Amino acid sequence: MVNRLRLFWFPSPWLSLLLFVAWLMLNNSAAPGHLVLGALLAIAIPRLTARLGDPQPTMKRPVLAIRFFLRVLGDIIRDNFRVALLIMGPNQRLQPAFVALPLELHEPLPLTILAGTISLTPGTVSVEVSEDKLWLYIHTLHLDDEAELIAHIKGRYEAALKEIFEC
Numbered sequence: 001m002v003n004r005l006r007l008f009w010f011p012s013p014w015l016s017l018l019l020f021v022a023w024l025m026l027n028n029s030a031a032p033g034h035l036v037l038g039a040l041l042a043i044a045i046p047r048l049t050a051r052l053g054d055p056q057p058t059m060k061r062p063v064l065a066i067r068f069f070l071r072v073l074g075d076i077i078r079d080n081f082r083v084a085l086l087i088m089g090p091n092q093r094l095q096p097a098f099v100a101l102p103l104e105l106h107e108p109l110p111l112t113i114l115a116g117t118i119s120l121t122p123g124t125v126s127v128e129v130s131e132d133k134l135w136l137y138i139h140t141l142h143l144d145d146e147a148e149l150i151a152h153i154k155g156r157y158e159a160a161l162k163e164i165f166e167c
Contacts, residue, residue: 011050016042056109060166068160072117075156079122086123086142097143098127101136101150103158110161111136117157 010016023038024030059065086094105111111133115126118138127137143149 010043010046012046015046019045054108057107057165057167059164061164064160064164068157068164071156071160072120075121083122083141094142095144097140097146099138099140099143099146099149101138101153103129103134103136104154105158105161105167106133107165107167110165110167114157114161118153 020038020042023041024034027034027038103111103114105114111129115129115136118124118126118136123141125139127139129136138149138153140149
């Protein structure tokens with residue numbers, strides 16, 4: 001009974017908290033009127049929009065998600081230096097290419113995180129997901145070995161996301 005009541009009033013408790021805090025920060029005030037209006041908005045908006053979203057897989061292993069975040073952060077820092085060296089050298093050395101990455105992920109949220117991770121990493125950008133969600137097309141600034149790039153992305157990012165979301 002308590003769980004159903006909580007889901008009725010707060011279908012997305014973290015979103016409600018975020019909306020409440022954002023309201024107070026945008027108004028730069030904790031006056032009683034702002035507290036009440038912020039609370040009403042924090043309850044109403046998630047309730048009104050709860051049925052609009054598709055059900056997404058939940059994160060089954062949050063500790064691995066933290067490790068994934070740190071791995072991506074390290075890759076972003078490392079690849080910034082790699083790309084800087086590439087673009088500061090002669091442009092004839094660059095070998096830009098499009099690569100078709102075969103996907104094992106098919107759920108929208110993990111697939112979006114994978115595409116975002118690839119785009120955040122300097123030197124690569126996600127271009128498109130095929131309609132059947134079997135391929136992710138990537139553009140890379142410099143490609144030495146297509147199979148190596150595919151193995152790197154699948155082993156370093158896709159496998160980790162499959163483990164985090166257990167899909």
